Amino acid sequence: xxxxxxTRTQESTSESSETAPLLEVSDLRVRFSRRGRHVHAVNGxxxxxxxxxxxxxxGESGSGKxxxxxxxxxxxxxxxxxxxxxxxxxxxxxxxxxxxxxxxxGADIAMVFQDPARSLNPTMRVGNQITEAIRAHSDVDRAxxxxxxxxxxxxxxxxxxxxxxxxxxxxxxxxxxxxxxxxIALGAEPRLLIADEATTSLDVTTQAQIMELLLDxxxxxxxxxxxxxxxxxxxxxxxxxxxxxxAGRAVERAATADLFEHVRMPYTRALLGAIPVLERQAHxxxxxxxxxxxxLGALPQGCxxxxxxxxxxxxxSEEPPFAEHEPGHWWACxxxxxxxxxASA
Ligand SMILES: Nc1ncnc2c1ncn2[C@@H]1O[C@H](COP(=O)(O)OP(=O)(O)OP(=O)(O)O)[C@@H](O)[C@H]1O
Ligand code: SF4
Ligand SMILES: [Mg+2]
Numbered sequence: 001x002x003x004x005x006x007t008r009t010q011e012s013t014s015e016s017s018e019t020a021p022l023l024e025v026s027d028l029r030v031r032f033s034r035r036g037r038h039v040h041a042v043n044g045x046x047x048x049x050x051x052x053x054x055x056x057x058x059g060e061s062g063s064g065k066x067x068x069x070x071x072x073x074x075x076x077x078x079x080x081x082x083x084x085x086x087x088x089x090x091x092x093x094x095x096x097x098x099x100x101x102x103x104x105x106g107a108d109i110a111m112v113f114q115d116p117a118r119s120l121n122p123t124m125r126v127g128n129q130i131t132e133a134i135r136a137h138s139d140v141d142r143a144x145x146x147x148x149x150x151x152x153x154x155x156x157x158x159x160x161x162x163x164x165x166x167x168x169x170x171x172x173x174x175x176x177x178x179x180x181x182x183x184i185a186l187g188a189e190p191r192l193l194i195a196d197e198a199t200t201s202l203d204v205t206t207q208a209q210i211m212e213l214l215l216d217x218x219x220x221x222x223x224x225x226x227x228x229x230x231x232x233x234x235x236x237x238x239x240x241x242x243x244x245x246x247a248g249r250a251v252e253r254a255a256t257a258d259l260f261e262h263v264r265m266p267y268t269r270a271l272l273g274a275i276p277v278l279e280r281q282a283h284x285x286x287x288x289x290x291x292x293x294x295x296l297g298a299l300p301q302g303c304x305x306x307x308x309x310x311x312x313x314x315x316x317s318e319e320p321p322f323a324e325h326e327p328g329h330w331w332a333c334x335x336x337x338x339x340x341x342x343a344s345a
Pocket of ligand 1: 032039041059060061062063064065066067068077079230296
């Protein structure tokens with residue numbers, strides 16, 4: 001069902017390819033410098049995201065997924081140097097002074113993280129936390145904000161919202177707390193919601209419910225969503241587009257069904273290789289690929305995946321460009337798999 005749904009959604013939103021992108025990231029780079037050592041956490045990332053679309057960013061731990069989105073919101077420490085471009089609704093975010101960026105953060109662009117227990121204030125009733133978030137971003141009085149908070153708790157399908165409004169975070173389950181976090185994020189009516197491993201700590205059933213909720217909100221509110229996940233099944237089930245990251249770079253990017261059916265890049269193949277086709281649709285965490293993820297402070301010459309790649313040749317000592325080799329399908333590799341190889345793998 002999952003990949004079918006991605007295909008359907010892709011078809012149903014194909015007209016939206018005419019819509020202007022909400023977010024346009026070009027050659028985004030983030031470098032951390034400490035005592036003369038440079039770590040290139042994000043290295044030339046480019047993508048576009050349109051309203052009403054969900055983009056999944058997947059990759060091993062340390063591949064730069066979180067840093068890439070945090071850099072858009074000015075949520076990195078001062079040791080980070082960000083360059084390139086990230087235009088949100090035509091406005092450049094890279095280099096924007098923090099004071100100005102704060103107007104976007106939590107407002108037009110909202111984020112939901114993995115651990116709602118840590119993001120919520122334990123000493124404040126959840127309803128008041130949502131009310132405050134609403135009032136921080138709009139000029140409504142307390143009574144109207146409270147009404148809206150209850151509406152939001154209903155929108156995120158929290159049972160008995162009026163009662164939950166008066167409860168403290170510890171009185172709620174993990175799934176309920178994540179719904180509250182989403183309600184807080186929605187309080188500002190964001191146009192882009194970034195979910196960074198937002199369902200990772202939840203059990204599979206709750207995870208699916210939260211993802212269904214995000215999908216529903218994305219469609220109903222025409223919101224753009226970036227889903228950051230270790231879970232390939234989640235990406236396949238819900239996102240319309242997928243970017244696979246390795247060593248701070250996008251190494252393969254395509255519409256979900258295309259990517260999962262016509263894998264080109266050996267790294268993506270390795271990610272999928274250990275997973276039987278049917279299970280690709282279930283919730284499947286990234287398998288462990290032999291070898292170590294690269295040290296971002298001392299990358300090998302050429303293709304960063306080279307030391308772990310079974311297809312590597314001499315040519316791979318030169319870095320392959322990330323380019324659109326087939327319509328809508330981008331990859332960075334000198335020796336991409338063909339459909340025949342994929343079928344016999
Ligand atoms: N504040 C920092 N100072 C120095 N290096 C950092 C900092 N934050 C992140 N990094 C480095 O940037 C790289 C990318 O980190 P990032 O958190 O984006 O990875 P990720 O893909 O989100 O991984 P995970 O799946 O584990 O969340 C890592 O190598 C990390 O060590
Ligand atoms: S460019 Fe070479 S080393 Fe890199 S993924 Fe492709 S085959 Fe492997
Ligand atoms: Mg992360």
